[in-house]
Amino acid sequence: MSGDQRELHHLVCGDDALAAAVARRLLAAPDTRVTLAVPEYAVELVSAGLPGAASVLVADRLDAEVLARCGLVDTVTVLRQDTALRDALLARAHQPRARLVIRTELLADAAPYDARCFSPASTVARAYLSAVASTAPRRPRSLPALGGARRTPYPRRIVRNQLRARAARVALVALILALLSTTLLAVLEDLSIGQALYITLLRSAAEPDLAGSTAVQLYQVCFALLTVLGSVTTGVYLGDALQQGRTLAAAGLPPAGIRGHVVIAGLGERGTHLVRALHDAGDEIVAIDSQPTARGVRAARRRDIPVIVDDARWPDTLLHAALDRSRALVVTTPDDDTGLTIVTAARTIRPELPIVWLPRDDDLVALAGRLPHVAVPDATLDDIAGQVADLLTNHQQPQPVSSGTAADHSPVGAG
Numbered sequence: 001m002s003g004d005q006r007e008l009h010h011l012v013c014g015d016d017a018l019a020a021a022v023a024r025r026l027l028a029a030p031d032t033r034v035t036l037a038v039p040e041y042a043v044e045l046v047s048a049g050l051p052g053a054a055s056v057l058v059a060d061r062l063d064a065e066v067l068a069r070c071g072l073v074d075t076v077t078v079l080r081q082d083t084a085l086r087d088a089l090l091a092r093a094h095q096p097r098a099r100l101v102i103r104t105e106l107l108a109d110a111a112p113y114d115a116r117c118f119s120p121a122s123t124v125a126r127a128y129l130s131a132v133a134s135t136a137p138r139r140p141r142s143l144p145a146l147g148g149a150r151r152t153p154y155p156r157r158i159v160r161n162q163l164r165a166r167a168a169r170v171a172l173v174a175l176i177l178a179l180l181s182t183t184l185l186a187v188l189e190d191l192s193i194g195q196a197l198y199i200t201l202l203r204s205a206a207e208p209d210l211a212g213s214t215a216v217q218l219y220q221v222c223f224a225l226l227t228v229l230g231s232v233t234t235g236v237y238l239g240d241a242l243q244q245g246r247t248l249a250a251a252g253l254p255p256a257g258i259r260g261h262v263v264i265a266g267l268g269e270r271g272t273h274l275v276r277a278l279h280d281a282g283d284e285i286v287a288i289d290s291q292p293t294a295r296g297v298r299a300a301r302r303r304d305i306p307v308i309v310d311d312a313r314w315p316d317t318l319l320h321a322a323l324d325r326s327r328a329l330v331v332t333t334p335d336d337d338t339g340l341t342i343v344t345a346a347r348t349i350r351p352e353l354p355i356v357w358l359p360r361d362d363d364l365v366a367l368a369g370r371l372p373h374v375a376v377p378d379a380t381l382d383d384i385a386g387q388v389a390d391l392l393t394n395h396q397q398p399q400p401v402s403s404g405t406a407a408d409h410s411p412v413g414a415g
Helices: 016-026 040-047 064-070 081-094 120-133 155-187 193-201 216-253 270-280 295-302 315-320 336-349 362-366 383-394
Strands: 008-013 034-038 054-058 075-078 099-103 117-118 261-263 285-289 307-309 329-331 355-357
Touching: 008 016, 008 064, 016 034, 016 040, 016 075, 016 383, 034 064, 040 075, 054 064, 064 081, 075 081, 075 383, 081 099, 099 383, 117 120, 117 383, 120 270, 120 329, 120 355, 120 383, 155 193, 261 270, 270 285, 270 295, 285 295, 295 307, 315 336, 329 336, 336 355, 336 362
Parallel strands: 008 034, 008 075, 034 054, 075 099, 099 117, 261 285, 261 329, 285 307, 329 355
Antiparallel strands: none
């Protein structure tokens, strides 16, 4: 240790491989000492491969006695999510000057107890975002990016598209009826098309012409009846379109004609962060999750993103998300078997569609990378460890996931 620099003492509380990775990352710096508070059941897992400068303190839970045995520490890292807030509160009370870092998904955007928070799923989302950008880049647009323009709320877009389609049909029918009536009047009165059109547009809307011919009077009566019937029919037709649009919006179906969007299957921790990242980057998104109470459902709907509550393993569900017109499919489901089924179903619809999927199982990661058009986000456990080390050594909170964030990822603890 150098004579003018005090040795830094880091306390890491965890029960998985991430704790060991953080310790190794911290010990890479000079003048550093690390103490790991580890439950008895995880001692072998965490202590494997640790440098000699790290000491392991066996403790089933972080308490005042454990903190007293550690002595004065400069930083405290809490990695056990089930007791993260309790441990953080206790550490702040007994080590008020220590820099505190908490692993949490629920409060990843907050800073309780003057702590820095990090989310493994947020790091995962950065890797997904990078993979989507590299495998399925957006086409250049002549208009400003959606991220810099004001978006029309999703339910309003659904209703607007339904009304627009119905109004176009009504206009087409009205035009056909006008042409037929004009032609009929021209035949009955032996008029030119121009004269008949003049009478159709003006004379039929004027006062009754008792001195006119019987054919013209009969034509005016029929035209008036058709006008009333057409007005009533148009009102009912457009009203039904309004109701249907609202029903489609409530069902989470995307607007008709949508294309070039990203379909996200799975709205757990990873999917929630990815929805935020892609939305902030200006991408159109359609999300799918089988659970209406999934964490990301509310986050997506708050951003007016279509959410289909259904099983993404079925091709029909993927077609409802307009997968055949999408730019890419991102699979973030927590179960590898479910993810593989979704990937297989998507390839039956569009074999060449870029798919981004990171399985939890390491053996399956290697196999997934061999599938055609399937991109596996490149990341390791050290990426998360590096994020934690940066929080401990830097004074700034990391920036939230955005389109310009470098790829970082780890499968540990990310949902």
